[in-house]
Amino acid sequence: MTGLRERKKQRTRDALIVAAHELFVTQGYDATTVDQIVEMVDVSQRTFFRYFANKEEVALFVQDMVSTIFYEAVCAGPPGEPPLEYLRGVLDDTWEAVGEAVEALTPLDLHLKMCQVIETTPSLLAAHLRHSLLMEEKLVREVARRTGVDPDQDPRPRVLVAAFVGVMRAAVRQWSMRGGVSLKAARALTYDYMAQLKPAVSGGWGRTD
Incomplete structure (x- = not known):
């Protein structure tokens, strides 16, 4: 206690x-x-x-807390699942816990507005990206450990994590800059972006009309 x-x-x-x-x-x-x-x-x-x-x-305390919750959940799960599906599953499993952790610390509306401040303040955005790169490297090492490969020899963990984190950043930037977005709407947009990852890298971008 x-x-x-x-x-x-x-x-x-x-x-x-x-x-x-x-x-x-x-x-x-x-x-x-x-x-x-x-x-x-x-x-x-x-x-x-x-x-x-x-x-x-x-300024970055809450963002760093969210990243830590996700990373610790990634480390805690059992091995064996394909890494992209596993990362998406951890995102799904931790979303509610992350929301609760944020709301226990700061009003959600204030947190969402703070995301906008980070995205529009050059010095703060640079610091946030620096923090994100450090966490990205930790995720690379964990994915490599879970899949039994050497990330210094096998590029796949680094490519996978770069793609996953990049999609997450794109989604966060979109919903944070819209203003007045609820946690539910942010989740829906993030999941929509994540669902586009495989189609985006598999080709077939021709117009259908």
Whole structure:
């Protein structure tokens, strides 16, 4: 059971995340200072830096949490299933858990707006892509482990993960930039994009009309 002290620390961390994201959404990432964030929560700068190294870390906290939940689920499943089908199955299995984890931390509407901020802030988008590349490499290693191949000799794990992550990024960018999208609508769009992966790489793009 989590002790009172740990729960208090988590509440402070979560309050800093929500305050930071509200400021990022309303006035922009670059215009927001750590002083403004801590003022909203009524804590000191020292407290902020106890939880986060900088603004970038608090801005990307939820995205990194989501990536970690997915990666840990990928690692936890039994081997044997074809890797693309397996990754899609893990996405399906973890979607509700991810949504619950996000909503336990920050209002969903705020999270969706924060996705827009990330996509439209060059410095933040660059940092997010850097984080994503690190997670992509971990996924490559895990897919290779599950399939018994050497990712430094066999290109298939890297190609597969690049395609999967690329489709996910394309879907996230589409629904995050639309505004007012529900979690249900985001899921439907993501699944639609994922369903296009095989047709997109198998040819047959000629017009049918």
